[in-house]
Amino acid sequence: MNYLKDNYKYMHGFGNEFESEALEGALPIGRNTPRFAPYGLHIEQLNGTSFTVPRSAGNRRTWFYRIRPSVMHLPFEKYVSKNSSGGPNRLVTNFNDPNQLEVVPNQLRWSPFKIPKKSDGLEIDFVDGMSTICGAGDPALGAGIAIHIY
Numbered sequence: 001m002n003y004l005k006d007n008y009k010y011m012h013g014f015g016n017e018f019e020s021e022a023l024e025g026a027l028p029i030g031r032n033t034p035r036f037a038p039y040g041l042h043i044e045q046l047n048g049t050s051f052t053v054p055r056s057a058g059n060r061r062t063w064f065y066r067i068r069p070s071v072m073h074l075p076f077e078k079y080v081s082k083n084s085s086g087g088p089n090r091l092v093t094n095f096n097d098p099n100q101l102e103v104v105p106n107q108l109r110w111s112p113f114k115i116p117k118k119s120d121g122l123e124i125d126f127v128d129g130m131s132t133i134c135g136a137g138d139p140a141l142g143a144g145i146a147i148h149i150y
Helices: none
Strands: 042-047 061-066 131-138 143-149
């Protein structure tokens, strides 16, 4: 039997996830958020499902791979209080130790950590090779969490 060759691609089914791309190879294969997207695109997700909805209700989300991010601004700078008392800033963001950490509201995405080479002359063991990604709380209070990478 002879069939006509169809040059179109179809999206079949109800409730499935679909994809389309303006340039061939613009979408990452096998993952949503690769460390570096093809063509240098910015990766964003629009989520339309509340975190309180059961998984069985289905997640409604869309991944965008954009030339420019949807929000563009200069990096934020630390605000220095100009209160009349001349004392420290009256607004506190970290209640465990406000002098230890500084909150950065900028959009963050990091590159891989630098791995020392033997030619650098450094011998790094497990403990010295750990880096903190994020955390909350205070070990002295016995409450909180810290996330590290090796």
